[in-house]
Amino acid sequence: MTRTFMTTTAMLLLATTAARAACPAMTMADDQGIAPGAFPQQYDLAEYEAAAGCEMAFSENPEIADLNGAIQGNPDLPPLAERLPEEPLVVVPYEAVGTYGGTFDALSNATEAGTSDFLSVRHVNLVRYSDDLATIVPNVAKSWEWNDDFTELTVTLRKGHKWSDGAPFTSEDVRFYFENLALDPNIIEKPKDYVLAGGEPIEVEIVDDQTFTLKLAAPKPGLLAHFATSYAQPFQPAHFLGLYHPALADDADAKAQELGYENGYALINAYYGASDWTDTPTPMLRDPAQAEGLPYGTQPTLESHIYITDTTEGRKLVANPYFFQVDTTGQQLPYISRQDELYKNDNEVRILALVNGEVDYKSQSLQLPSAPILLENQEKGGYTIQLKPTIALPSFSFNVTSPDETKRALFNDVAFREAMSLAINRDELNEIAFFGLGTPQTYLGFSPVPDFAAEFVDAGTGYDPDTAMVALDGLGMVDADGDGFRDLPNGEKITLNLQFTTQGIGGEVVELVAQYWSDVGVATTVKEVTPDEYRAAQSANELDVQIWQQGTPVAIALGSSERFVPPYGSYFDHRVGMGWAEWIDSEGASGIEPPQYAMDMIADIDAFQQAVPGSAEAAEIGKRIAKNFADSYLFIGTVNAPAPIYVRNGLKNVPEFQTWSYEYYRTYPYRPTQWFLAEDN
Template sequence: MLSLANFHSASRKQISGKASFVSGGTAFLFGCTLLAGSAWAEVPYFADQVKSGALPPMEQRLPEHPLKMDFAAEGKEVGKYGGDMVTIMGRSKDIRMAVVYGYTHLVGYDQNLDLKPDILESLDVNEDGSVFTLHLRKGHKWSDGAPFTAEDFRFYWEDVVNNDDLFPVGPPRFLLVDGEPPKFEVLDEYTVRYSWSQPNPFFLPELASTRPPFIYRPAHYLKQFHEKYQDPQKLEAMVQERGLRNWAVLETDMDRPYKLENINLPTLQPWIIRTQEPSDRFIFERNPYFHRVDPDGNQLPYIDRMIFNISNAKLVPAKVGAGEVDIQSRILTLKDYTFLKQSEKDKAYHVRLWDVGYGNYATLYPNLTVSDPVWRKLLRDLRFRKALSLAINRTELNRVLFFGLATARNNTVLPKSPLFKKEYASENIGFDLKAANALLDEMGLDKRNDDGIRLMPDGRPLEIIVETAGENPEQDDILELIGDSWKKAGIKLYVKALQREVMRTRAYSGDTVMSIFTGIDNGLAVPSTVPSEFVPVNQDSLQWPKWGQYYDTGGEAGEKPDMPAAEELMKLYEKWRTGGPGQQKEAWEHILDINAENLFSIGLVGNVPQPVVVADGLKNVPEKGIHSWEPGGFFGIYHPDTFWWDR
């Protein structure tokens, strides 16, 4: 099988499922499909609707070749229909996790992190990765029963991302290669092609990302809100009725496949949202036209309804311990483990500990693009960043907060990554106050006030405000312990709790000096993984948001990287982008070398196990898994549509 690590040698490797090849180096990527002749069993949940004629029978709702899940490879068993699956979210915004858990992509990762077709029946890629031909499943339908066809891709490309009113900055960056958009072609009703003059190594990883880009849209539904297709008077009436500015705002509001703000928007996900905001209980009902089946040909999902209850995050562990959920990982942390274990037997659930895919459980991000010139000069001095790191007692953090189960490490790839080197994780993380103080003195920060706090070059006390997203109480505990040790180095630490959106906005604008957040999302990177978390190409990277903004906007906003190490990272990123497998691996290694040497982010502890609570009787949930946003979508990669109740 070909994982992304081998993407550029696709013509010589099997990508997934079954593969065959033709001359010219084209790779064919196929998923497992169920051919005609299988015996179908109607979903009991839909029996009355089928009997009344409100829904067609199952064999007419499925594509001609549905995706047959490989239960043997995943260690699963064929299940039974029925029941609800309840979990808790901390905010109504988090209903978007239904998309994450649904894990329905054009192509997605399997549990071995190999790419497999999902929504697509197959995918052809030429040898240099510049031409991608997407084959849809004939007979696949949206959740409202309308056909899912090439027209949905054409509508997205021509009428959404290339419409100046809807996308004034043009198509998303992953669809551009050196600013060049693809040549988009509709080959037939079920086949589309994207072609570039150069390789596009971003295309498939983006299609498989936890937050999918949705390069297709339900054209039959959204055309009613588009100026190109709707009568102007009717369209204006809809705009006025909702009190909106113009038709583009209306169309955008109606077209939010990730945020799920429009409950009438057709979907391809396993469950359909049925509850309109605001609410403290969101119900997702099974999709009658979902394209996956189990090995016996039974349409998935097994579970009829997924329910998200909304609760204050501080109350979630108690609610979980009281048996109010069927499956839960979100908001739970290792410190909840002992409490949750105590109620296992009485409340009929089990607590499992999964590995994590984050590079670090908690990481400090000095903002190298902070607006304050004095802070900018300090934070960009490697001696200062090293001093901060050496003045942190990570052994104490691990012992006090994580029962000694965590690992002191930098914010870098995990040992399971083929790119891992031991020194990446261990450099500059030893607790050495003497060395930290010597580095600060060497910088000229040797003057102190009456409280023993060092003075900055402009006379201000060296007081660092660390901003948090206010979502993880453990981060406050971590910062309290760091504050104690930093004080011994003459540094005062203050904590400022914000909402995530506010914290990020302050970082983008240069107001933030330092923040704390989780480490890199994808600690399991392979050479063909986009190295964007280690290079200043994304404004969400809290260590260099303005540099990332500069790249994101093509130089229209933010600041051009002006540190030699950052400039070198950009050159290596270009080398990775244009190279084959060997060159990509070499670029990755140099990128990780530079990050380790320069300590752009200050890792604290990693490998903190994630508690996962599973109700007794809920089947096909792995005993051991990797809890990771990217890749994997937390539970998503284990396909909750295959979970079922044995009761």
């Protein structure tokens, strides 16, 4: 009996030891027989330990203390166990468990220009799309639950999650974002669509430190897709920014003034910026001398890396020592210690840097016309090019609220816009600018084109310059002075100045479209400008023609109506109806009254967002929206073609991308926190 008892005890001890063994190095390439979790390519900690039969031991980057020391204002680090959440997100690497260290070299155009590609590498949000671009998975949020009619979204955060300075991250940081930033007109003058539902502000009800409920005045099932794709993070560090918020702290202005700012709002703007754009210059760039006396060089973050320098030449970042993700062996992510972002505003200079293998990853601002030279030099430069479908369609739009009343009247005439569309030889454009790899397409608002809009995809894309010229004659655009080009109906000369930036469209496309329009008698000039110059002219309503890629997947349209209502985009898109937007915002007190088709689209996108996704009702509304775009020619689409994605061979665990797209927030679905740099690169 005694011997049997001892044998049984030994067996139990052995079984317990096996169950609590070190966690295996599971990867997507070698799952080691471990069952998938509730969501693809990741687990919650307890879920992974149960599936793998292990107890995870955590380890950290050996450089982490030095990296933390470079973060202005950060205290000395506590042990790793006190920095990770109680249940960190376990990320399954693609090919291999990575090694720590190295510097990720990035290339952007300039401060706030062409930076979203690099920003996406360190980005986090409540949720994200998995790399199938169809499945929404947890990220900062541990879980979520909708009520039956999509008017309440309850989100659970990870207990023990901390900001990059070690302060607790809680539901209060979400409430602070909504109530004290996004919905405070002193910070953001006009609320963004994604903090509204049914035109009313989204309310935040705090259940406890880890749980909150977003209460919506109308159904908005696409809100989760917004969180999965947007740069706008619905949480900000209340423990820091709240100290200077006049609505929250009586001494906010006095504290800000002690640090050299006019008031608390001015200090918040120095850190957060007067928008949701998360890549505005830090105080280190705004006033380097003053920044040295500030509590932090940049505000605390939940992202994988944080700024340590910010100059007009570029920025440097280091790994966040409190980041909430680990790999399957318990190594805290990210693997890569440092990130360096260099600014090069000239497209040819950027291409040369890529050809020379000076960059680890690049997608934004790369257009298909640059593909041949990049493909030709792959082996020599030590990189690989992925040619992937694009989501957005290179498009042209006429300024329907131009300050010039004669131009405005012409640009508002659908017959003019249709004629200019018919003048474009899209088949030739495809062959010359896109090497025959694209498909001529009209702009329908939704992209990729859903089934409910498929019947309109070719509307107005035929090449018919004779019909275009007859239409222009009928509009009174004749060559009154005999110089070979048409004049405005009142006899004034008109030359369409086509300003563009390679961040938004390929130069060859603009040159060809300019020639097609000249061929039907409308004079054009073409000028490449920097993204900042383009946006400044756009913001001042000075552009006759706006030129950029435009398009929105259905899932994202369900969460944000930005591209369906005037001015039809943000600072980073087309904003062709700024006067219409002013009229709507002022309830008719100022601006220019929109035509009926624009008002119809506003009503339709509101209804589309409130309908059950995939339902017959949603399809019917979506079809009306697509037809409205096709009939109005508000945006003139050209050719949908692939674009290049550049990956240096020394950067590991980078998968094949599904698309070249800003719409799914570039690298975010492909889990850059588990990318690593090979030791010999």
